[in-house]
Amino acid sequence: MTKRDYIIxxxxxxxxxxxxxxxxxxxxxxxxxxxxxxxxxxxxxxxxGHALTDMYFPQIQLHIEIDEPFHNKQVDLDIDRExxxxxATDHHISRIExxxxxxxxxxxxxxxxxxxxxxxxxxxxxxxxxxxxLDKEFNPNYYREKGYLDVEERPAxxxxxxxxxxxxxxxxxxxxxxxxxxxxxxxxxxxxxxxENEEWDNQISKDxxxxxxxxxxxxxxxxxxxxxxxxxxxxxxxxxxxxxLGFRLYxxxxxxxxxxxxxxxxxxVIHRLKxxxxxxxxxxxx
Amino acid sequence: MTKRDYIIxxxxxxxxxxxxxxxxxxxxxxxxxxxxxxxxxxxxxxxxGHALTDMYFPQIQLHIEIDEPFHNKQVDLDIDRExxxxxATDHHISRIExxxxxxxxxxxxxxxxxxxxxxxxxxxxxxxxxxxxLDKEFNPNYYREKGYLDVEERPAxxxxxxxxxxxxxxxxxxxxxxxxxxxxxxxxxxxxxxxENEEWDNQISKDxxxxxxxxxxxxxxxxxxxxxxxxxxxxxxxxxxxxxLGFRLYxxxxxxxxxxxxxxxxxxVIHRLKxxxxxxxxxxxx
Numbered sequence: 001m002t003k004r005d006y007i008i009x010x011x012x013x014x015x016x017x018x019x020x021x022x023x024x025x026x027x028x029x030x031x032x033x034x035x036x037x038x039x040x041x042x043x044x045x046x047x048x049g050h051a052l053t054d055m056y057f058p059q060i061q062l063h064i065e066i067d068e069p070f071h072n073k074q075v076d077l078d079i080d081r082e083x084x085x086x087x088a089t090d091h092h093i094s095r096i097e098x099x100x101x102x103x104x105x106x107x108x109x110x111x112x113x114x115x116x117x118x119x120x121x122x123x124x125x126x127x128x129x130x131x132x133x134l135d136k137e138f139n140p141n142y143y144r145e146k147g148y149l150d151v152e153e154r155p156a157x158x159x160x161x162x163x164x165x166x167x168x169x170x171x172x173x174x175x176x177x178x179x180x181x182x183x184x185x186x187x188x189x190x191x192x193x194x195x196e197n198e199e200w201d202n203q204i205s206k207d208x209x210x211x212x213x214x215x216x217x218x219x220x221x222x223x224x225x226x227x228x229x230x231x232x233x234x235x236x237x238x239x240x241x242x243x244x245l246g247f248r249l250y251x252x253x254x255x256x257x258x259x260x261x262x263x264x265x266x267x268x269v270i271h272r273l274k275x276x277x278x279x280x281x282x283x284x285x286x
Numbered sequence: 287m288t289k290r291d292y293i294i295x296x297x298x299x300x301x302x303x304x305x306x307x308x309x310x311x312x313x314x315x316x317x318x319x320x321x322x323x324x325x326x327x328x329x330x331x332x333x334x335g336h337a338l339t340d341m342y343f344p345q346i347q348l349h350i351e352i353d354e355p356f357h358n359k360q361v362d363l364d365i366d367r368e369x370x371x372x373x374a375t376d377h378h379i380s381r382i383e384x385x386x387x388x389x390x391x392x393x394x395x396x397x398x399x400x401x402x403x404x405x406x407x408x409x410x411x412x413x414x415x416x417x418x419x420l421d422k423e424f425n426p427n428y429y430r431e432k433g434y435l436d437v438e439e440r441p442a443x444x445x446x447x448x449x450x451x452x453x454x455x456x457x458x459x460x461x462x463x464x465x466x467x468x469x470x471x472x473x474x475x476x477x478x479x480x481x482e483n484e485e486w487d488n489q490i491s492k493d494x495x496x497x498x499x500x501x502x503x504x505x506x507x508x509x510x511x512x513x514x515x516x517x518x519x520x521x522x523x524x525x526x527x528x529x530x531l532g533f534r535l536y537x538x539x540x541x542x543x544x545x546x547x548x549x550x551x552x553x554x555v556i557h558r559l560k561x562x563x564x565x566x567x568x569x570x571x572x
Contacts (some may be wrong), residue, residue, distance in 0.1 A: 004388040008304045011311075015301040018294045025297075025311035030318075034388060102290040102320060 003034060003134055009245050013040045014054075019098045023066050023109065024055050030113050035131040036120070041244055044088035045206050053093070058154065059130060060119040061091040064112070068098045081195035084241040084249050086154055087208050140166035144280055149252045151208075151276040156238075156251035160191050163238050163250050167280065181236065183281065190235045191250055201268075204239065204253070211237070211256055214268035221265070228269050232258050235271060236278060252278075289320060289420055295531050299326045300340075305384045309352050309395065310341050316399050321417035322406070327530055330374035331492045339379070344440065345416060346405040347377040350398070354384045367481035370527040370535050372440055373494050426452035430566055435538045437494075437562040442524075442537035446477050449524050449536050453566065467522065469567065476521040477536055487554075490525060490539070497523070497542055500554035507551070514555050518544050521557060522564060538564075 001009075011028070014020040024040060042056040044063070053063035094115065096108050123129035136142040140162045149155045149166070157163040161174045168183035177191040192211070194204045201214045215224040234257055238250035255278060256271035263269045297314070300307040310326060328342040330349070339349035380401065382394050409415035422428040426448045435441045435452070443449040447460045454469035463477040478497070480490045487500045501510040520543055524536035541564060542557035549555045 002386060002388070004386065004391070007388065008308055011308060012304045015304070015307060018298045018301070021301060021307065021311070022294055022297060025307070026315045029312045029315040032316075032392075034392075100288060100290065102288070102293065105290070106318075106320075 001134070003132075006134070006245075010038060010040045013244065019068055020054055020066050023064075023096050023098075023105070026106070026109050027055065027064065027112060027116075030109060031116060036116075037132040039244055043083050043085040043244075044091070045085055045208065046088065047207075049206065050085060053088075057116065059132065060116065060123065061088075062116065062119065063088065063091055063093045065093055065095050066098065067095055080242075081203075082193070082240070082242050084243045084251060086251075087151070138162065144282060146280075147282065148277055148279050151252060151254050154251060156249050158248060158250075160238075160250060163191070163252075164189055167236065167278070177240075180233075184234075184236070184278075187234045187236055187255070190237045190256075191240055192237065193240050208253060209273040211271040212268045213271065225263075225265055225269065229258065229260055229263055232260075234274070287420070289418075292420070292531075296324060296326045299530065305354050306340055306352050309350075309382050309384075309391070312392070312395050313341065313350065313398060313402075316395060317402060322402075323418040325530055329369050329371040329530075330377070331371055331494065332374065333493075335492065336371060339374075343402065345418065346402065346409065347374075348402065348405065349374065349377055349379045351379055351381050352384065353381055366528075367489075368479070368526070368528050370529045370537060372537075373437070424448065430568060432566075433568065434563055434565050437538060437540050440537060442535045444534060444536075446524075446536060449477070449538075450475055453522065453564070463526075466519075470520075470522070470564075473520045473522055473541070476523045476542075477526055478523065479526050494539060495559040497557040498554045499557065511549075511551055511555065515544065515546055515549055518546075520560070523557075 007028070011021070011025060014024050020040075024038075028038065037058055039056045039058065040054065042053050042063070044051055044053055044056075054066045055064035056062070057064075094112055096105065096112065099105060120129055138156060138158045140157065143149055143155055143166050157166065160177065161171050164171050164174060164179060167181065167189060169179060169189070170182070177193075179189040181187040181189055192202050192213070193200065194202055194211075196216075199216055201216050203212045204210070213228070215221050217224075234255050237253045237256050239253050241249050241251060243249045254273045255275040257274045259270045259272050293314070297307070297311060300310050306326075310324075314324065323344055325342040325344065326340065328339050328349070330337055330339055330342075340352045341350040342348070343350075380398055382391065382398065385391060406415055424442060424444045426443065429435055429441055429452050443452065446463065447457050450457050450460060450465060453467065453475060455465060455475070456468070463479075465475040467473040467475055478488050478499070479486060480488055480497075482502075485502055487502050489498045490496070499514070501507050503510075520541050523539045523542050525539050527535050527537060529535045540559045541561040543560045545556045545558050
């Protein structure tokens with residue numbers, strides 16, 4: 001995908017919502033820079049539950065919400081569990097209010113542009129601004145160079161094999177979702193589905209900190225439970241999801257450890273988030 | 287309707303065409319002025335037939351066409367005859383080519399913005415620039431103040447009664463489409479439908495210069511033909527149409543005179559465009 005196709009597709013997601021389309025295109029065009037990435041209709045986790053923000057700038061962790069009068073934006077709480085949902089605890093939210101007067105909307109957007117530009121300048125001064133580069137996104141070599149994965153930066157891969165090789169597995173192709181790490185002692189790489197499927201009913205809590213794992217096959221359940229709870233490994237976890245353009249994604253969710261006290265045959269196996277960052281040793285290049 | 291609603295609706299017409307939406311919003315937002323009007327998907331008459339331009343700036347008579355590769359923009363020749371179609375003989379057309387590279391599209395648009403701004407500056411210097419004012423559009427008093435209607439400026443009214451009163455008829459409401467002028471001797475005001483309906487099959491030529499009028503009732507046809515061709519009047523003509531947002535419109539098409547040589551029972555009555563401008567005497571205020 002080119003930047004052109006990415007931008008066009010993101011804007012297209014607003015195409016049935018006329019005010020949203022106006023505001024999103026105005027913000028993007030007035031910013032007038034191709035080094036900034038945006039996502040329209042990004043699901044985020046909030047203390048009060050899932051929410052959907054109208055425009056999200058991941059490089060500056062800024063969300064835009066477009067408030068239309070008489071337009072109640074209640075988000076369907078029953079969203080598809082395969083949807084990519086990001087943690088947005090420290091993110092800032094700016095609001096654009098749709099008023100009767102076009103000049104007022106345009107002025108709000110002009111102020112927002114100043115705000116965004118200032119945020120970028122601060123990052124540039126701190127040498128922390130990273131230009132949007134399609135070749136880096138989802139690229140295992142980029143993260144190997146960088147030397148770590150951090151949940152806060154929302155790293156993600158398009159394929160399981162890319163995540164594996166980023167962490168030193170050296171595979172050509174894979175067919176599974178569970179791997180013993182060749183690099184990190186007593187760690188496994190895990191690519192769970194957090195939506196019910198034939199074999200598993202796994203869930204992650206809204207804050208991304210607790211995973212509940214349940215095998216659905218009653219004939220295998222007890223045997224599986226005993227194996228998992230007696231053979232403890234740390235889980236480098238990449239939940240499988242679908243991004244807002246419909247593409248497959250494995251986004252790093254952190255390293256989880258099994259909590260034996262909370263786990264039971266009834267509740268399933270409980271894993272808790274222990275580390276939000278993993279270092280990558282460059283010597284283990286693929 | 288407010289400017290906000292007008293702009294939002296015009297942009298909404300591009301909302302299923304992703305490249306069009308990108309280009310139209312970028313041009314509009316980068317221009318960044320609320321005194322310029324635009325129309326998306328405007329039908330125009332060309333020597334080779336009807337065409338549809340993607341974005342039209344009436345104040346500077348400029349049309350934008352967005353050329354997408356592999357996207358054949360053949361216009362349906364069989365368009366609704368009620369559609370508002372403008373004469374665009376002297377209008378300029380600028381093209382934006384959709385290329386693979388976003389920067390190239392953006393550069394073309396940046397050049398177009400310079401072109402548009404230059405055109406406006408020339409008009410401003412000549413004191414011929416007229417800021418877009420929703421209160422003036424379709425307003426009979428505005429045209430009375432101005433002192434004329436000219437086809438080239440595409441004046442139009444929302445209601446028959448407005449056009450009538452602009453030309454000194456002093457009506458409160460009307461139910462018909464044919465009026466003897468109180469001001470212009472031997473002139474009638476005419477609001478024809480150029481699409482087939484129960485009583486009439488009237489047509490106007492693509493260049494807007496020839497009207498063919500036919501009564502559809504066979505019992506009345508000969509009597510009507512004799513009356514029309516023996517009692518000649520000049521016709522101040524406002525064809526009924528629907529604009530691109532779906533609103534009723536009566537756009538001044540000029541003053542027509544009957545051509546007896548071309549008229550026949552077989553062909554119908556032929557009227558030819560004689561004047562593209564009519565002066566309004568201010569003394570005859572409503």
